[in-house]
Amino acid sequence: MTTVLAARDLWQSWFRWTTAGEFAGFLAPALIGAVTSSPQLLVLAGMVEGAILGAAQAVVLRRVDRTLNGRGWIGATALAAAFAWAVAMLAVHNGDRLNTLPLGAVLPIAAVAGIAVLLSLGTAQWFVLRNHFPSAHLWIWANALAWGAGLLMFTAVTTPLWQPGQPPELIALVGALGGLLMAATMAAVTGAALTRLMRRK
Structure with missing residues (x-):
C-alpha cells in the first residue's frame, strides 16, 4: 500500500507532468485555431495534443509500474484526443443545421456528444x-x-476575454491561458484518482 508521503509525491509528480504536458500539447490546437478554422487541421492538432499529454503522463506511470506500455498509453491518449476534437468539430461546423432542429431533438444529440467526449480519454x-x-x-x-x-474552467476564463476582431496573437494568448488553467484542473483531479488507484493496488 502506498504511504501518505509516497501518495503526496505521486500526486505532485503527476500534477506537474500532466499540467505541463497538457499545456504544451494544447498550444497546438490553440495556435492552429488562431489562424484557421479547418476542422481537419484542428483534429490533427488535437492528436498532437493527446500525444504530448500521453508522453508526459507516461513518464510518471512508468515510475509507478515499469511493465506499463508507454507507447500504448501515448497512442491511446492521442487517438482519444483526436476523437474528442472530431466530435467538437462536427458540432461546430453543423451548428446551422442543429439550430433548425427542435430543442427536443438537439438536447439528446448534445448529451450523447458531450458524454462521448468526456468518456473518450478515460476509456x-x-x-x-x-x-x-x-x-x-x-x-x-x-x-x-x-x-x-x-473544460468549465477553460470556458469561464476564455469566454469573457475572447472578443470579435482580435488579432491572432491575442486569441492564441487567451487560449493558452485557458489551456493552462484547464490542464491544472484536470491534472489535480486525475492525480487524486491515480493515488487512490495506487492505494487499492
Whole structure:
C-alpha cells in the first residue's frame, strides 16, 4: 500500500507532468485555431495534443509500474484526443443545421456528444491500465469528472476575454491561458484518482 508521503509525491509528480504536458500539447490546437478554422487541421492538432499529454503522463506511470506500455498509453491518449476534437468539430461546423432542429431533438444529440467526449480519454487509457490496477474502471469516471471541470474552467476564463476582431496573437494568448488553467484542473483531479488507484493496488 502506498504511504501518505509516497501518495503526496505521486500526486505532485503527476500534477506537474500532466499540467505541463497538457499545456504544451494544447498550444497546438490553440495556435492552429488562431489562424484557421479547418476542422481537419484542428483534429490533427488535437492528436498532437493527446500525444504530448500521453508522453508526459507516461513518464510518471512508468515510475509507478515499469511493465506499463508507454507507447500504448501515448497512442491511446492521442487517438482519444483526436476523437474528442472530431466530435467538437462536427458540432461546430453543423451548428446551422442543429439550430433548425427542435430543442427536443438537439438536447439528446448534445448529451450523447458531450458524454462521448468526456468518456473518450478515460476509456482509451483504461485499456492500458486495466491489466495493472484492479480498480482501473474508476479511471474512466475520474477522467470524465476531471475533463468536465477543466473544460468549465477553460470556458469561464476564455469566454469573457475572447472578443470579435482580435488579432491572432491575442486569441492564441487567451487560449493558452485557458489551456493552462484547464490542464491544472484536470491534472489535480486525475492525480487524486491515480493515488487512490495506487492505494487499492
